[in-house]
């Protein structure tokens with residue numbers, strides 16, 4: 001059974017997107033034989049426009065996902081392998097192939113922006129095995145914190161209600177993460193950075 005067979009059509013999976021020189025987490029949806037994802041700017045988007053070849057890989061290491069999203073240095077460098085124009089992280093199951101992207105308007109609670117809507121057409125499977133780490137709700141809370149934190153960085157330029165909502169969600173998920181025994185240092189780091197942003201926006205007093 002290949003990775004593609006394990007994905008339900010239409011469901012979003014968090015995977016690692018490996019481009020020419022970058023790795024970042026993205027939300028991926030299987031649509032027939034392609035894997036679709038959206039890029040809201042950033043280095044991967046710039047690279048894919050110039051070099052439309054990439055890999056999408058699975059991991060159950062939430063610490064890795066969060067560090068890559070926030071560009072925090074990793075304890076040890078990731079091992080890469082390559083073949084022709086394709087590059088991937090050694091040992092993580094996934095697929096590589098060519099990518100087609102189109103620019104599209106995207107509207108959400110942060111306003112309207114132009115995004116890159118992309119589809120990867122799998123050419124080959126990447127072999128790999130994930131460690132038998134059981135599912136943990138503390139990991140879910142940490143991922144939610146990281147997603148809301150990246151959005152909080154953008155929300156600083158929007159009306160304060162959205163930043164307030166995101167900051168309040170980060171606080172709730174940090175409380176859940178701590179209650180469930182989450183130990184990854186990124187939990188505290190995100191909470192501290194979110195607090196700095198919130199106090200600059202004058203949101204902290206309102207929430208205490």
Ligand SMILES: Cc1cc2nc3c(=O)[nH]c(=O)nc-3n(C[C@H](O)[C@H](O)[C@H](O)COP(=O)(O)O)c2cc1C
Pocket residue numbers: 014022023024025026027028037038039040041042043044045065066068069070071143146147150
């Ligand atoms: C779990 C998770 C999923 C993410 N999914 C996406 C995504 O689908 N598209 C996107 O543009 N950014 C996504 N992000 C945010 C990017 O990882 C982050 O903005 C990154 O800094 C931009 O990537 P770059 O390295 O290409 O500049 C996600 C972050 C997390 C924590």
